[in-house]
Amino acid sequence: xxxxxxxxxxxxxxxxxxxxxxxxxxxxxxxxxxxxxxxxxxxxxxxxxxxxxxxxxxxxxxxxxxxxxxxxxxxxxxxxxxxxxxxxxxxxxxxxxxxxxxxxxxxxxxxxxxxxxxxxxxxxxxxxxxxxxxxxxxxxxxxxxxxxxxxxxxxxxxxxxxxxxxxxxxxxxxxxxxxxxxxxxxxxxxxxxxxxxxxxxxxxxxxxxxxxxxxxxxxx
Numbered sequence: 001x002x003x004x005x006x007x008x009x010x011x012x013x014x015x016x017x018x019x020x021x022x023x024x025x026x027x028x029x030x031x032x033x034x035x036x037x038x039x040x041x042x043x044x045x046x047x048x049x050x051x052x053x054x055x056x057x058x059x060x061x062x063x064x065x066x067x068x069x070x071x072x073x074x075x076x077x078x079x080x081x082x083x084x085x086x087x088x089x090x091x092x093x094x095x096x097x098x099x100x101x102x103x104x105x106x107x108x109x110x111x112x113x114x115x116x117x118x119x120x121x122x123x124x125x126x127x128x129x130x131x132x133x134x135x136x137x138x139x140x141x142x143x144x145x146x147x148x149x150x151x152x153x154x155x156x157x158x159x160x161x162x163x164x165x166x167x168x169x170x171x172x173x174x175x176x177x178x179x180x181x182x183x184x185x186x187x188x189x190x191x192x193x194x195x196x197x198x199x200x201x202x203x204x205x206x207x208x209x210x211x212x213x214x215x216x217x218x219x220x
Contacts, residue, residue, distance in 0.1 A: 089158060089166070094174045099137070099156045106137030110188055117189040130186060130193045131200075132207050135160060140167060143194070144183035153177060160204050 035047050081087065111117055114129050141154040153175050155167035165184070167175045177184075179197030186193045202210055 087159065089174060094168060095172050096156065096168050096170050099158065099168055102137040103139060103156050106135075107188055109134070109137075117191060121191075123191065123193075126191050127193050131195070132210070134204055135186070136204070138186050138188075140165065141185045141187075142177060142182055143185045146181040150177055150182060162203050163201055 032044065036044070039047060076084070076086075110130070110133060113133055114121065114126055117126070135157050136159070138157050139154065140157050142150045142152065145151050153167065153169065155169040155175065157165055158168050158174075159166035163179055165177045165179065167177060169175060179201050182197040184195040184197060186195065
């Protein structure tokens with residue numbers, strides 16, 4: 001192995017590569033100094049053992065690439081959405097007739113969901129479908145409430161949150177009705193379904209996975 005490493009250039013090779021010819025001892029000293037300078041962390045014996053076993057690329061170190069952490073884009077918080085008034089209905093848009101097309105779309109959506117509301121359709125099936133359906137656009141009425149001023153309020157449901165319904169009445173008034181301690185009625189094609197608000201305090205997106213009991217309570 002040493003004879004290969006410390007091989008002396010011939011005159012032709014030295015002239016071709018423009019290399020100054022050195023003696024064997026000087027060449028060996030040069031190689032040892034070069035290896036020591038290139039690999040200072042290794043001893044001379046370790047260098048020789050390394051050279052005998054495999055080829056070594058001098059002065060080449062692979063740098064590990066640091067994984068950049070991807071910043072997850074955070075959505076707006078509830079407070080920021082309130083400050084920006086993203087879900088507020090402007091006064092000029094609080095008109096009952098403006099949302100009648102939405103009600104017609106909702107009726108068609110419920111008919112498709114229930115495979116057509118036929119006279120022989122079981123009311124229990126419609127009730128179960130409505131409890132998990134999207135109610136935006138439905139005409140909803142308050143039939144019972146611990147607050148007498150809420151009883152009789154009827155309108156198209158515009159927004160639903162976890163705790164309230166926002167309804168636009170025929171008088172173009174936006175009413176915010178709490179679900180707690182209220183009973184609501186929804187009518188479509190002569191079918192009437194009752195919703196007990198105290199058991200209905202969920203977001204519309206959460207109801208699809210919710211299992212409702214077959215019998216509700218009449219207590220407010």
